[in-house]
Amino acid sequence: MTYMKKIDIKKIIIYILVIIIICFLKKNYIYSIGNGEESFIKDILVYWKDNQVVNIIWFLPIIYEIFVISKKYFYKLNYFDVRSKNRRKYIKKVLISFMIESFCFIFLLELSQLVIINFLIPNTIRINIDGLVFILKYVIENIFLIVEIIFVALLIKKLMYSIILILILNFLILISSMNLSLISTQIYIPFVNIYFESGSSLITMLIILIGIIMIKKIYLKYDIGGME
């Protein structure tokens, strides 16, 4: 049986609709076109101005991607098929698949936005090295959020609380950094950093790695299912 059969057509239609709606909403607020390709790429993916309602539009794809991926993998971690032989083998398989899938999913979500908005506002994007680095950085910083969510969800055994908690925490840090200028180029704060473009995502990658190791450790002692 091919992998394709597992894919639910309804989910793909919802995915396409979500991207199109987000792109239409974003299109209306992108002002800084013509400031160079890299700036255009950045405007499509991260955007922060005084209007908080408009800022929320830019968070929608982030909320969408972290919800879809964390829900899928939290479910996988709470479901263990004995056919997978043992927990150690299972978690290894799940984590590898998580890294590949989350990378591809976020990358595809970004790319779709770039292509659709470039179609709506004709502005030939040519992906250069800087643009590509920014795209990869954005992917890494978003994977960081998902790892955080899964880690906390395993600790408290509740996914929705974990999503709300992590989102509020990260957005609070972002808002404080923006308004109070707490962040400088010397301080690297994962996720928040994509708005400041300072430094590479090496620290985030390290935190993701530690997060993955911690998720594995927790899972090997984790009770699946609850009380009867």
Added chain:
Amino acid sequence: MNLKIVNYSKKIKDKIVLDNINLELKSGNVYGFFGRNGSGKTMLFRAITTLIYPTSGDITIDGKSLINDDYDLSQIGLLLEEPGFYPHLTGFENLSMLYEINNKKNDQYINKVLKDIGLGEYSSKKYKEYSLGMKQKLRIAQAIMEDQKLIILDEPTNGLDEASIKIVHNIIKKLKKQNKLILIASHNKDDLRLLCDKIFKIDEGKICGEIKL
């Protein structure tokens, strides 16, 4: 196969859900676990499949610890929770998907499994369109289809009509003849009386001894 549960206890949030369980179970037998809802039957099965880890004690199969030795659990056929079926796939596709987890593929065999359990004519129907009884039969099918040595069935006849119950009983009897070790939890006395060699009563996480029904 020799399954041993030694001084197994499990505490969840200050509540003891399994209390010093000691059992020795051997192949070629059907063991029943009888008790009211919440007595610890399902929890015991969760423990045997390492879905939960003990507060103290151990479980071994042929001397190998399930807790510490990374035992190969694919030798266990399990009907406990929803086995991750995809609602938009057919019964046949769902079984094939599970069968392929360990890189096995045999469409003819999957069709035979479905026919044996009484789902032959519904193999191309989507899982979401199955009735409760049909879903239960598919769950049983996935638990027994891979020649597992230990079969664990939690409430196997839930939602089944009389004819289907007969089919399931015959399948369990056949598995017993194949020298499998079979564990059944049920609050249906008929299931246990007709199928089991030994029946244990469970209450408040404790094995209260053998009973006759």
